[in-house]
Amino acid sequence: MSAPDPSSLPIPGTLVLVDIDGRASGAHAGKTSDVILHPTPSSDANDPLNWSTARKQVAFGMLMVYCITAGFAACSIYSVLVPLSDATGIALGDLNAGTGYMFLLLGWGGILTQPFAQTFGKRPTFIISQLGHLAIIVWQGYINGPGDWYANKIIQGFLTSPIEMLVEISISDLFFAHERGFYMGLYSMALFGGNFLAPVWAGFVNDALGYRWVFWISAIQLAAGTLVLILFMEETNYNRGTTEISENHGDAASTSSNSEEKSSDKDAPALTTTHDVTASDERQLTGTPYGFVRRMAMFNDRWTTMKVFYTQMYRPILFLRYPVVFWSGVLYGSSLIWYNVLNATASLIFTDVYHFRASMVGLTYLGPTLGAVLAAGYAGYAADKFLLWDARRKHGVREPEDRLWLLGLNALILPVGLILWGVGAAKHIHWFGLVVGGCLTAFTSASGGAFALNYVLDSYKDLGGEVVLSVILVRNTMSFAVSYGITPWVVNMGYQNSFIVAALVGMVVYLSFLPVIKWGKGWRKASRASYWAYVRSSVMGH
Numbered sequence: 001m002s003a004p005d006p007s008s009l010p011i012p013g014t015l016v017l018v019d020i021d022g023r024a025s026g027a028h029a030g031k032t033s034d035v036i037l038h039p040t041p042s043s044d045a046n047d048p049l050n051w052s053t054a055r056k057q058v059a060f061g062m063l064m065v066y067c068i069t070a071g072f073a074a075c076s077i078y079s080v081l082v083p084l085s086d087a088t089g090i091a092l093g094d095l096n097a098g099t100g101y102m103f104l105l106l107g108w109g110g111i112l113t114q115p116f117a118q119t120f121g122k123r124p125t126f127i128i129s130q131l132g133h134l135a136i137i138v139w140q141g142y143i144n145g146p147g148d149w150y151a152n153k154i155i156q157g158f159l160t161s162p163i164e165m166l167v168e169i170s171i172s173d174l175f176f177a178h179e180r181g182f183y184m185g186l187y188s189m190a191l192f193g194g195n196f197l198a199p200v201w202a203g204f205v206n207d208a209l210g211y212r213w214v215f216w217i218s219a220i221q222l223a224a225g226t227l228v229l230i231l232f233m234e235e236t237n238y239n240r241g242t243t244e245i246s247e248n249h250g251d252a253a254s255t256s257s258n259s260e261e262k263s264s265d266k267d268a269p270a271l272t273t274t275h276d277v278t279a280s281d282e283r284q285l286t287g288t289p290y291g292f293v294r295r296m297a298m299f300n301d302r303w304t305t306m307k308v309f310y311t312q313m314y315r316p317i318l319f320l321r322y323p324v325v326f327w328s329g330v331l332y333g334s335s336l337i338w339y340n341v342l343n344a345t346a347s348l349i350f351t352d353v354y355h356f357r358a359s360m361v362g363l364t365y366l367g368p369t370l371g372a373v374l375a376a377g378y379a380g381y382a383a384d385k386f387l388l389w390d391a392r393r394k395h396g397v398r399e400p401e402d403r404l405w406l407l408g409l410n411a412l413i414l415p416v417g418l419i420l421w422g423v424g425a426a427k428h429i430h431w432f433g434l435v436v437g438g439c440l441t442a443f444t445s446a447s448g449g450a451f452a453l454n455y456v457l458d459s460y461k462d463l464g465g466e467v468v469l470s471v472i473l474v475r476n477t478m479s480f481a482v483s484y485g486i487t488p489w490v491v492n493m494g495y496q497n498s499f500i501v502a503a504l505v506g507m508v509v510y511l512s513f514l515p516v517i518k519w520g521k522g523w524r525k526a527s528r529a530s531y532w533a534y535v536r537s538s539v540m541g542h
Contacts, residue, residue: 009528013459017391017398038177045285048173048236062233063167068194069225073137073218079199079362080206081347093487094146096344098153100480105157106164107476110469113161115312119304123235130226132159141215165468173236184450185380192446193372196365203362316469323523328456329474334509335448337482338441344486349425367435371442379450400458401520404513410444411510415503417441422499462535
């Protein structure tokens with residue numbers, strides 16, 4: 001069969017999100033709602049999109065259990081780096097470099113763990129990850145040299161790599177396009193906020209019991225989290241086919257004269273579709289719902305062929321040629337860099353400059369935690385509401401770039417946060433100024449990551465698992481480079497100069513959303529032929 005004419009293919013990510021005239025036949029979010037469901041759910045009772053609200057919330061809760069317990073275990077050491085260095089003789093630079101290796105493997109480990117999850121299931125992947133992480137944390141309590149530390153952090157990064165991409169993809173398995181931003185915001189809050197909270201309790205544990213108990217208690221909470229996942233986490237993989245190409249291609253094929261009058265963009269999808277799908281709350285589901293034993297089995301089906309398994313190991317690297325994917329990786333990488341900068345310098349600054357004990361260093365993380373919580377509301381709920389408002393303003397059409405306007409706030413407050421943190425430390429301002437700086441910086445880190453993930457998922461939803469991994473590869477490679485060099489950089493340049501440079505670089509990266517808004521749709525349009533070819537070659541749509 002010959003390949004379709006590229007000009008007849010829909011632009012990835014451009015879709016009708018709001019039914020302005022009540023003429024679209026696709027499934028809606030409710031009897032009285034004008035929001036169109038993307039992707040269109042099947043009629044299968046076992047489709048995660050058709051699960052009850054309570055069941056979806058439990059499934060999302062299990063993702064948060066994994067995210068929080070794994071994140072706590074990985075990040076609890078940040079407030080006790082100096083005591084750990086004193087006790088083990090491992091230089092602070094080596095400790096931070098080991099963290100850099102962990103972040104590198106958190107990304108590149110997904111080359112194996114992501115295809116494994118898409119082929120054999122996300123549930124077993126999450127549980128195996130937790131069990132392996134538990135063993136690694138126990139090992140950390142016995143480390144006494146830099147070689148052991150490097151090896152441990154490399155393995156830890158690989159085993160916990162599902163936290164970097166499988167959580168996001170599981171969210172897209174469960175929720176529709178108009179809901180995804182809210183849950184992605186909560187994920188960012190759990191990832192960043194939980195990781196900022198971990199050093200709070202770790203500081204007190206270190207002062208009361210010693211640094212080894214930081215690892216022991218981390219292992220205990222990992223074991224408890226693993227038990228919860230075994231009992232309640234369900235599989236969210238589902239073979240739904242290439243949903244988006246069917247929806248969008250139908251839209252493009254059935255353009256009406258009414259929609260042409262309303263939209264000046266000849267590439268915008270029409271307000272009607274070729275589907276005859278009734279509203280979601282009126283549909284009769286087919287099939288027998290799986291029983292509890294079937295739903296909790298470790299391995300049930302092989303979701304893709306081994307050929308797809310192997311192709312998914314290298315295709316994320318190929319997708320980096322898409323400007324949207326590469327830029328999303330740079331945006332997320334830059335956002336994570338400032339998070340790493342806070343973690344790498346907090347113990348150093350508050351111990352050397354302000355003479356805080358480890359417990360007091362931990363308490364300073366309450367500022368960044370608050371920033372992560374605020375970011376969840378901004379990049380999640382507020383962004384979803386903004387997207388629906390903007391779609392209604394543009395005759396129901398949603399472009400993935402629409403969400404990026406909200407990055408303007410990040411470009412304004414990140415320089416303030418970094419200057420308060422670094423220049424404030426150099427000038428010995430009151431410690432509360434640094435806490436405020438940490439709060440502002442953490443806000444941009446958490447919200448910037450959420451915007452990057454939502455943008456790439458909105459653009460290339462049918463290959464979500466692979467393009468998210470592409471983004472993570474860029475993000476964590478950047479994070480590795482910075483974590484490896486952060487200590488000598490700050491020591492050689494000084495707090496003031498290094499953080500002024502950081503503030504300028506961060507502001508420039510966030511302001512790059514302006515050219516992306518201008519040219520992003522053109523980039524997606526140029527990629528549509530190869531993108532839909534990749535989608536057709538995939539057995540499972542994401």
